[in-house]
Amino acid sequence: MTAAPAPDPAPRAAAAPAAPGPALEVTGLVKHFGPVRAVDGVDLAVAEGEVLGLVGESGSGKSTLGRCVTRLVPVTAGSVRIGGREIARLSRHAIRPLRRGFNIVFQDPSSSLNPRLTVGDIAGEPLRQHRLGTAAQRRNRVIEMLDSVGLGSEVIRRYPHELSGGQRQRVSLARALVAEPALLVADEPTSALDVSVQASVLNLIARLQRDMGFACLFITHDLASVEYLAQRVAVMYLGVLVEVADRAELFERPRHPYTQALLSAAPIPDPAAQRQRRRVVLSGEMPSPVSPPPGCRFHTRCPVAVDRCAVEVPPLRPVGPAGALVACHLVGDDGTAPSL
């Protein structure tokens, strides 16, 4: 992208704090839907300009976490600070002006784009909402943003249904980023796309992030795309985090038994390497978030669980020299992990 600040109607003000703090800081976050304990006490921070991959399987609560930090749903308890500003308990009305500082893209762009609006109107929505610039400035900014997501200005008058899935995801990225937020939450942004299109959207997110410098919470079940895109990775299981570590550390030395199982289960596109790998097949399936198991939530499926695991909740604590955080009784303070 050309760094031309253009008719910048959107200086990075409100959401970008003067004091260097995390772009996103979540503390003790809880979200219950009736009896369903979807997110059940999560502490997590994303530094400015950092891409944090949040991985988990269905039912882990990862998407709910994304919806909580963007306040698309009310938060049950805990704190969500974006650019230092607490938003967990703000009313819908009070939060509206702050929305310029963060945005979210979803898995299925066809259901998140209004079919009756043109691409130009969709991409310009945040600018209008926050009354940024004049009509002409907004139009220029939209053209510039569409250009940086790889769409020519000819799409501006088109409707979402006239575009391919990959193009629609580019439009939702343009909308999410047009007002230059400090934080982008991307919830499975490539999961509905074909392999070849997936690659181009992942490349695009990587390039936009480099050029624009926003922090990104990248939520996915796809470990390969996390390894490609994220600097740090958090692993979620049944409403809680079980491990948080730098990318290389996590993929080379997964410590939590669930992380180990997850990594070993994901097939890699290399038959020779695949035959050499030892796979840990977990027994059973993720328990219901209505009544999560006591103690360590993973103990019911953990191949190495001991009595203590069924009773005592393991805290997420720093282990090893590289500062990984792991919630497992069996991982030593020096980072030694049980072998499955």
Next chain:
Amino acid sequence: MRPGGEPLLAVRDLTVRFRTEDGPVLAVDGASFEVAGQETVALVGESGCGKSVTAMALTGLLPPNATVSGEVRFGGDNLQQRSRSALRAIRGREIAYVFQEPMTSLNPVLTIGRQIAEVLHRHQRLRGAPARRRAVELLDLVGIPLPARRLREYPHQLSGGMRQRAMIAMALACTPKLLVADEPTTALDVTVQAGILDVLRTLSAETGTAVLLITHDLGVVADIADRVVVMYAGRVIEEADVDDLFARPGHPYTRGLLDAVPNPARRSDGSLREIPGRVPVLASSPDACTFADRCSRADSTCRVHRPELVPGPAGHPVRCWHPLAPVVAGERR
């Protein structure tokens, strides 16, 4: 490469056209491939390549607006010439299907045991205690814990992974010679998928069933396929043993697909390979390479002459005028 004699399944020049409101659509364009007994063959491609339509066409499962031509030989028998009722008898007993979403294929108001019993009765005339014993055996084979208890449960009481296992158990009820699995793990989480792939991998060894696996997931292909058939825009564009295909892809599209997937095993610091443009929707079969518009190697030949599926530089069949030469080990990327 393959054991001698007639293959279990031989598809010759299979062509499928659909009449649609937007005009005719050529979904499968002269596809030919084989599956030998006990072999696992993956039919691979992105959406719209014709892989699922091919699988459905084998036993006449397509809707009435489809026109099918070509030959489907199964155990020496041309299925294209069989009546609907004959095909129905073959489906289930000799060729069984497993689809992506088991909930739509299971009957929600019947217990798992009852549904398996029906299959056993219909195709093998088994009833009562012997049928029950066989059903328990089948659930056990696909790794369902406490099989006797599961028989009394309804589909909604099972998790997604257990439902898919139950589907596979039903498909195996009559020890079919061929199991057609269409994206069987796409809707499942990876830790659940791992268990299902284990079942499919051990299947041929334990029951002698061949598997035709329809998938877009190259990781799954690398995990369980013996041989791979790659489809693009209705045509088979490459076919090879699994190791050969991943190590020495000959078609630029195959290579593009492999490079588009983030792969920790051969990571490069650069970005992922993108394939520009999109899969064409064709009304008729062009005298050209259908990938030419998206291919960096394409020249005038590719746009006016149809490439045939012929042995390429790596020895396996490739449908390309300018196939890629095998890269010397260590030189890649």
